[in-house]
Amino acid sequence: MPSAPPSAPVVPLERAHIGIIGAGQLGQMIALAGMALGHEFTFLDPSPRPPAARLGRHIQAEFDDAAALEQLAVECDVLTFEFENVPVAALAPISQIQTLHPGTHALAIAQDRLEEKTFFGQHGIPVAPYAAVDSLDDLRAGIDRLGLPAVLKTRRLGYDGKGQFVLRTRDDAEPAWAAVHGQSCVLEAFVPFTREVSIIAVRSATGEQAFYPIGQNRHVGGILHRTDVPTEDSAQAQAEDHARRVLTALHYVGVLAIEFFEVDGRLIVNEMAPRVHNSGHWTQNGADTSQFENHVRAILGWPLGSTARTRPSVMLNLIGQMPDAQALLALPGTHWHDYGKEPRAGRKLGHLNITAAHEADCQAIAARAEALIFGTAPL
Numbered sequence: 001m002p003s004a005p006p007s008a009p010v011v012p013l014e015r016a017h018i019g020i021i022g023a024g025q026l027g028q029m030i031a032l033a034g035m036a037l038g039h040e041f042t043f044l045d046p047s048p049r050p051p052a053a054r055l056g057r058h059i060q061a062e063f064d065d066a067a068a069l070e071q072l073a074v075e076c077d078v079l080t081f082e083f084e085n086v087p088v089a090a091l092a093p094i095s096q097i098q099t100l101h102p103g104t105h106a107l108a109i110a111q112d113r114l115e116e117k118t119f120f121g122q123h124g125i126p127v128a129p130y131a132a133v134d135s136l137d138d139l140r141a142g143i144d145r146l147g148l149p150a151v152l153k154t155r156r157l158g159y160d161g162k163g164q165f166v167l168r169t170r171d172d173a174e175p176a177w178a179a180v181h182g183q184s185c186v187l188e189a190f191v192p193f194t195r196e197v198s199i200i201a202v203r204s205a206t207g208e209q210a211f212y213p214i215g216q217n218r219h220v221g222g223i224l225h226r227t228d229v230p231t232e233d234s235a236q237a238q239a240e241d242h243a244r245r246v247l248t249a250l251h252y253v254g255v256l257a258i259e260f261f262e263v264d265g266r267l268i269v270n271e272m273a274p275r276v277h278n279s280g281h282w283t284q285n286g287a288d289t290s291q292f293e294n295h296v297r298a299i300l301g302w303p304l305g306s307t308a309r310t311r312p313s314v315m316l317n318l319i320g321q322m323p324d325a326q327a328l329l330a331l332p333g334t335h336w337h338d339y340g341k342e343p344r345a346g347r348k349l350g351h352l353n354i355t356a357a358h359e360a361d362c363q364a365i366a367a368r369a370e371a372l373i374f375g376t377a378p379l
């Protein structure tokens with residue numbers, strides 16, 4: 001595992017040129033927030049017309065194109081990424097010539113579920129029992145040790161439930177191992193969680209840290225569908241303690257998301273994302289400062305904005321096809337976010353934030369919005 005890099009220098013405070021690796025919706029929302037602060041953006045992304053390209057210069061190149069990455073590094077004052085599957089080996093050379101936040105150390109850990117679990121364990125953050133799996137024999141031994149059900153996950157390149165298989169009987173071992181095509185995996189004990197929550201944390205290049213109120217997440221088929229932000233959450237202090245350990249251990253700069261399972265009031269970490277995160281989209285309309293603005297402030301060494309929740313909030317993802325914007329916006333307290341992407345099954349195309357003065361009103365409007373988005377029976 002690479003060692004933690006030294007703290008990077010803080011770039012000029014005003015009107016920075018920020019380079020973002022990746023130009024999807026997260027890059028788009030970082031740029032929308034950063035442009036309001038006076039910054040300009042260049043994006044590197046292999047797609048011909050990615051969402052964020054409408055907001056700045058677009059270098060169309062693969063994520064491991066050394067010449068294109070160098071061009072981005074030379075043109076910009078600071079670099080960040082919105083997508084965590086960028087090859088670390090490709091970023092290592094540019095991180096020598098330009099400030100990259102968060103650094104490759106955090107990225108390398110987050111890209112590998114085994115490294116990630118080892119890291120959490122070393123810092124006293126509880127993880128579900130797990131076993132490293134590199135063969136069918138390892139998988140069978142893992143089942144013997146952890147019991148069933150269990151979840152087999154590829155160590156690398158998994159997201160939104162992709163590269164994951166739930167094993168319910170010993171006979172599931174062989175087909176699950178065939179389905180991962182011999183890739184290195186981890187087997188996790190199935191966690192009988194009562195709910196899933198996540199924390200969005202941020203650390204500035206100056207070392208200042210801040211934490212948003214935790215979100216309560218509902219996933220369907222491994223994809224986030226809804227985030228609620230309870231007023232006072234009993235798990236807030238635990239989540240902050242775990243996030244603080246990660247930020248500090250990694251000398252982390254930028255926004256970090258950590259997802260947890262809650263079991264009997266205790267948080268068990270599932271995974272972390274070294275970037276702005278879908279479960280923090282509610283902050284655009286329900287917090288003093290959005291996660292996107294705070295990410296920009298953090299990587300520039302600016303003072304962080306308040307992370308306080310200003311109003312009860314719910315976020316609903318718009319997946320696969322866009323619903324009727326006019327009907328949803330006719331509901332009070334709704335905020336429409338469209339990424340400008342082509343519809344496709346399972347694709348995140350936008351989200352709807354719902355805010356209200358009172359929690360009961362927010363929940364009632366969210367129920368009506370879910371009925372409009374998903375039909376009469378909310379998922």
Ligand code: AMP
Nearest residue numbers: 128151159160161188189190191219222
């Ligand atoms: P992940 O890609 O690891 O975030 O997993 C996607 C979703 O699958 C999670 O949000 C959970 O709903 C579910 N899941 C993943 N791992 C486990 C586990 N070990 N036990 C129970 N549910 C899980």
